[in-house]
Amino acid sequence: MSRLKLFLPVFIFLVLALMLWRGLYLDPRTLPSVLIDKPLPDFTLPTIERGDHLVSKMDLPDEPFLLNVWGSYCLPCLQENPILMAAKEQGVVPIIGVNYKDKINLAEMWLEDNGSPFDFSIVDEDGRLGINLGVYGAPETFVVDANGVIRYKHIGVIDYQSWQEDIMPAIAAVKAEAAN
């Protein structure tokens, strides 16, 4: 027993080392979203494209789609734009934008300059829809299923790798479900 006690510091060290080792590979920037498998929040907001017409959850596609939170001030949004444009051209899924805490004229200019991958962009000027979506900064991208339930959330820029490895599989899974 007393001999086992001698190994106590080594044991404590091993436990600590294991925990810290694991901690090295955790990204503190990626918060687990509590909204996965929850329906999208309600909203009634204008869009960039449709003038005075207000949209709500009823206007969203009744098939799986991407909800992309963006802003003209947001450099990573510009970075991921070509990938979203390609997805639109290939007709992967409809993409709906949430223009988060932006100025509408700047957003319009941004879409003109860079091209719009969005069917339409919901204008969330005061960031309230963003709060209800648990957004804490653009860009964030949600994979929503045919029933309007959030199934996957990607935080930060979508690069080619995350598109291939995270988002496409999530879309494929939701689409397969919708087909059944």
Add this chain to the structure above:
Amino acid sequence: MRYLSVMANSCRNKLCSRFDIARRFIRGQARSCGTQTRRLGHNLVLALLLMFAAVSTHAAVDAFEFETDEQQQRFRTLSNDFRCPMCQNTNLTGSGGGVAEDLRREIYFMIIDGKTNYEIEQFMLERYGDFIFYRPRLMAETVLLWFGPLIFLLLGAWVIAGIIRRARPQVQESAALSDAEQERLRKLLEKIDKQD
């Protein structure tokens, strides 16, 4: 050189360092200690002024008007206890981030609407998860977080108690003499007395 050391000694009480004086001495612009202390005083006043300036700009951030002091107090406590999801290591009060600003506004409206603290906490929890709480809730996952320090304290106390318990018998053995030893000591002392 002697001048330098004299000055340094007389200055020490007045909070100016030997280094400062040496530097000034070398530059040939030695001033009296009084000036240096007075300058220190000026800097202190300036620092204090800046401190208050910082406080007043901070207060200007909260441009919300409350009906009662109690509401304002609740607003302060709540925004202090929620973490900013964007800037991560600051609370909502201290964060200049866009989300923090929006969340403070939401808290304000919920307080004005008569929502309880519990309802406001639930609102945050439903959207941002446990991360939002600077004071983690007591759950299975956070038991170690809450009581870990206590466990370590008890562990430490146990180790210290063990050390003391082991050390005490040795002290007693070495200090106290047995009856036989006591007798021997008495005889030896008597012998010394007789020799004198």
